Amino acid sequence: MDALRRLSNTFYDGVLADPLLAPVFADFTRAHIERVTVWLAEVFGGPAGFTAEHGGHQALLRAHLGLSITGEQRTRWMELMTDAVRREIPKDETLRRRLLEYFDWGTQIARDVSAGPVGQDLGEPGPTPRWGWDGLV
Numbered sequence: 001m002d003a004l005r006r007l008s009n010t011f012y013d014g015v016l017a018d019p020l021l022a023p024v025f026a027d028f029t030r031a032h033i034e035r036v037t038v039w040l041a042e043v044f045g046g047p048a049g050f051t052a053e054h055g056g057h058q059a060l061l062r063a064h065l066g067l068s069i070t071g072e073q074r075t076r077w078m079e080l081m082t083d084a085v086r087r088e089i090p091k092d093e094t095l096r097r098r099l100l101e102y103f104d105w106g107t108q109i110a111r112d113v114s115a116g117p118v119g120q121d122l123g124e125p126g127p128t129p130r131w132g133w134d135g136l137v
Helices: 002-016 031-043 049-054 056-064 071-088 093-114
Strands: none
Touching: 002 031, 002 071, 031 049, 049 056, 056 093, 071 093
């Protein structure tokens, strides 16, 4: 949890200072970092805290509705996350690569979902995805 929290803090410090991404996070509060940390812990095999406390996969997807994330914003998001991973994750290139593969996959979904209007019915997306050494579990 500590490593994921540091990663999230470093990443969002960069996001909030970035002119391209800061507007997407106009309603950002520091509580967002804790929710992201709990989400990442669940995705990477930890306890199902995000599902239990924050509504699971459906809630995460719904939070992206109406954001209209552009390709340029998604690319910048990945650049900042890559920098945060390099700064905060141990010098294990396989671990870093697997984390970034997850973020690449997830940001593609976030961008697609963000094109929908707030309140759109997303159907049942299933449980929170789990990500392992070989990708989506």
